[in-house]
Amino acid sequence: MQTAVITGAAQGLGLVTARLFAANGYRVVLTDVQPLDHVLDQFAGQDASALSGDVSSEAFVSELAAHLAALGGADVLVNNAGISMIQPAEETTLEQWNRMMAINLAGPFLLCRELGKQMLAKGSGAIVNVASVAGLGGVIHRSAYNTSKHGLIGLTRTLAAEWGGRGVRVNAVCPGWIKTEMDVKDMGSGAYTDSDIVNRVPMARFARPEDVAAAILFLARDGQFVNGVALPVDGGWDADSSWDALRLKTR
Numbered sequence: 455m456q457t458a459v460i461t462g463a464a465q466g467l468g469l470v471t472a473r474l475f476a477a478n479g480y481r482v483v484l485t486d487v488q489p490l491d492h493v494l495d496q497f498a499g500q501d502a503s504a505l506s507g508d509v510s511s512e513a514f515v516s517e518l519a520a521h522l523a524a525l526g527g528a529d530v531l532v533n534n535a536g537i538s539m540i541q542p543a544e545e546t547t548l549e550q551w552n553r554m555m556a557i558n559l560a561g562p563f564l565l566c567r568e569l570g571k572q573m574l575a576k577g578s579g580a581i582v583n584v585a586s587v588a589g590l591g592g593v594i595h596r597s598a599y600n601t602s603k604h605g606l607i608g609l610t611r612t613l614a615a616e617w618g619g620r621g622v623r624v625n626a627v628c629p630g631w632i633k634t635e636m637d638v639k640d641m642g643s644g645a646y647t648d649s650d651i652v653n654r655v656p657m658a659r660f661a662r663p664e665d666v667a668a669a670i671l672f673l674a675r676d677g678q679f680v681n682g683v684a685l686p687v688d689g690g691w692d693a694d695s696s697w698d699a700l701r702l703k704t705r
Contacts, residue, residue: 455501457481458674459518459528459569461509461561462535464488466634467584469496470663471532471670476500478671481525485509485518486535509535509561519568527572530674533562533606534584538636540645543597551598558602559609566613570622577621580674583610584666585626587688595645603628607684614682623681625673630688632661653698657689658705 458475462468463484473496476482481501484490490504505521507514522528536558539550562583573579588596589603606626613624631637631651637660641647652658669687673680686692694701 455479455481456529456676457483457522457525457527458530458532459483459485459522459565460532460534461485461565462584463504464490464493466636467629467632467663467666468532468534469493471534471667472497472502474664474667474671475530475532475674476502480530483518483522483525483528508557509533509565510556512564515561515564515568518565519572522569522572527576528569529573529576529579531565531569531573531579531581532584532670532674533565533581535561536584536602538596538599538640540595540640540643541598542595546598554598554602555605558599559605562606563609566609566624570613570617573622574617574620578676579622580676580678581610581613581622581624582670582673583607583624583626584670585610585628585684587628587630587686587691589626590628590684590686590692610684611682618681623673623678625680625682626684627666627669627673628684628686628688628692629666630655630661630686630691632663632666634663653702654694655689655691656694656701659689661687661689 458480460472463472464486484504585606586603588600589607610626666687
């Protein structure tokens, strides 16, 4: 049985991804900064365990790696844990910037480094980093968030080049806006509305967590010849350079 580690698994995309991997026969290890006991109750009868901690903490990542080593090492890592922030660049503090980079970029690096060692020792493994369409372009008032996701795509491509010949594939998914707890919080700030997103997406809806989880599972499966990609799961957001009036006229 292969072991898949999913970070940020207490809710939203991380939880949906963990459920999908468990349903497909993986042993799942869930992590989140939030308590996970109540989440594990949802995996009754499946091989699941959980550790709570901060992915940007080197001590926690070492603890997680030891837990995985006792299970035979990680086979799949899904770096999903992350935070968002909507703030004009000129008002973004260094403390806010550093926190964003610690969780969204340093954390995935630490996890890739420590769990990647286990995969490299086996000669096989797959890492899927959850980036964003914000890592493929620019979104106003998200300078720190955008930069962290651009960096995560850069890390993905570098590790894919470095480790692909040693049996470890590294890819990223780049979701558009997903209806999760994070979106509810961001929308609550008044930064955007449902129609702002729906009108911008060629497929005329938000992404569902299940849409992105399916792409993650695809990239993680053995036997793929896919390495170093940043796969948009955005309903065509990144592909469409039309203006809203023209896009809406075609519906």
